[in-house]
Amino acid sequence: MIRYTLKCDRDHVFDAWFHSADAFEKLRKSRMTSCAVCGSPEVDKTLMAPRVQASRSREIAPLPPEAAATAPGADGKSFSLSEPDxxxxxxxxxxxxxxxxSSDYVGTDFATEARAMHLGDAPTRAIHGEARxxxxxxxxxxxxxxxxxxxxNRTKSN
Known part of the structure; x- marks a missing residue:
């Protein structure tokens, strides 16, 4: 597994894990990666420092006080990537x-369902889904x- 720091075209920065560097590139090229904040599919890697552990027996050193004071969650509030900030x-x-x-998820059948409702071939209802x-x-x-x-769609998130 490899963790990348990513940035979308709207300057949102977030981390994501991938099976390998090749897996990231394949997902990015097929536009299956998306921003964790806004959902934009225009995502690329940013400059990041590697995290290398010298030995399994050593513990990771705690953050210095000045870094700990500004770290996510340092103000006593919990920090979660799943909560919008x-x-x-x-x-x-x-x-x-x-x-x-308030609507039915129709997945990749969105275009077919929307067209059928528009033509009167299916009952009108609120739907959401995916369309090319x-x-x-x-x-x-x-x-x-x-x-x-x-x-x-939530199932297509990083």
Missing amino acids: SPLAQAIARLRAEVEA LDEARALAEEGVPILPLPFS
Whole structure:
């Protein structure tokens, strides 16, 4: 396993683990990596320092006081990558919760379902799912009301 510090096109920085360097490159090229904060698929590695342990018998030295004071969670609050920290990330998390609570997830059948509802071949209901860019473009050209969401499916996260 290898841990990379990643940065999206919107300057969000986060860490993610990958099976290997090749695995990261394959996922990045197929746009299957996404920002942990905003969901953007435009993610690349940033400069990072390697973490090398001299010996298994040695303990990792604690952070110096000046670094410990500014470390995540140093203010006594718990720190979690799964909890949004910025107002924008919190708003997106609220939107995700509302969308998931009030609509049906149809997965990769989104284009088929949306088109069927638009044509009257299926009952109208709120849905969300995934569509390739060409599918979304075709739906828009056909006048099917769709809207891209600012987050990706939870199962496709890093």
